[in-house]
Amino acid sequence: MNIYLSKSGGQIPGDLIQETVLRSDLAPIPRTLELTVQLKDDMQQRLAMGASLWGGYEHLEYTIVMRERAQPTGVIQGDTPMQAMKVTAFLTSCQSIGRPRQPGRAVTAYNQSLGGIYRACGSSLVIANDFNVGRFVCLAGDTPSHAVAVALQEEGAALVLRNGRISIERLHNLMAQTPTDSLGQFDSSAAHESDLLEQTGIPMCISLDDYGQVVQGDFGTARNARFIPGMDARTLHNLSHVPITRRIIDNQLAMKIRAGDVVSVAGRTQLVITAAHRSLSNNGIMDTSSRFWVGEIS
Known part of the structure; x- marks a missing residue:
């Protein structure tokens, strides 16, 4: 994955990048970028807090919000000790809401x-x-x-x-979308299901209208009850229907699959809630992979 220090150029040398993770999520900040780079020359200054990075499938701008410098490895290259730094960056266009x-x-x-x-x-x-x-x-x-x-x-x-x-x-x-891809002919993914956790974590909601009459959301399943004032039935219903992660799937690199897409897992339609695309340098060879957190609407 190529990472740039400006929109039109300034690519970070690939031999300095140890790891990149581009994360797509159904969240108020829909993209984050994590980059681990070897500190050489002025790289630490160029990756300052608030600096911008460009990268990913859509070549978007990200703003650095966190830096973590690792301990030196003890190896000296020339006159410089080998040391790495990890930076986390939010999508610039909406990083202020974080x-x-x-x-x-x-x-x-x-x-x-x-x-x-x-x-x-x-x-x-x-x-x-x-x-x-x-x-x-x-x-x-x-x-x-x-x-x-x-x-x-x-x-x-x-x-x-x-x-x-x-x-x-x-x-x-x-x-209701048509699946964009199929992730395997059989389901061997890590899976998680618990009716108990869903019943305790996802509420059935109730409110009162202007005349003091009870307004109910979805009471079709026994769940923890929650009173929320001033809500109509449609909103109360929505609060009981949220994305739930069912499976975690490791896959070959597939950057075209992003959060909000639908994939087929052994013939079963699943919503991609989070997609993480990773590049990792392994003895000079770049290993790439994708991990998907997929599920359904409760």
Whole structure:
């Protein structure tokens, strides 16, 4: 995977890169990039906090938000001790919503588009198929991504990034897609299923309308009950239908498969919730692979 220090060039030499992980997720920040690089010449200065990187299938811009320098290996190359540093970077266009709001910079919105809320939080994101959020509150010291995740869950939707374009997609529409690929003729993946965890972790919701009448969400399955004031039946129903990871699949590198796609696993349709594409240098040979967290809607 090629990583660049500018949009038009400045490629980091491949022999300095030890590992890259490009992660795609159904989350308020839909892309992250992790890079482990050997420190040589001025590489540490060029990978400063807040610096930009470009890379991945769609050649997007990422902003460094964390650096972790490892202990020296004890090997000396020329006059320089061999040492590596790992950096984590968020997708630049929406990295601001991953930071707590500063004092005096709270964001409150009523019946505003989600894209407008992103921009109010300092993002440059443009969202297709947008929807209006009835009530959004992010106080000083709170992280906007938490409130954004709640707004998406209430709408029964997810933020999907494909080919550099971000859109809001309904969960049931995502599951209705034609599978983009098949990951094996038989299912040998790591799997996890627990009715107990789903019943305790995913609520059945209840509210009251303006006349004091009870409003119910999906009570078709016994779950922990939760009272949420001021919610209509549609929103309460959405809160009980969320993506659940069922399987973790290791696969050969398949960067074209991203979060929000649907794949076939032994003939069973599964939604890609998270996709991680990894390149690892092994004695000068680059090993590549992909790992997918896939599942269904509860």
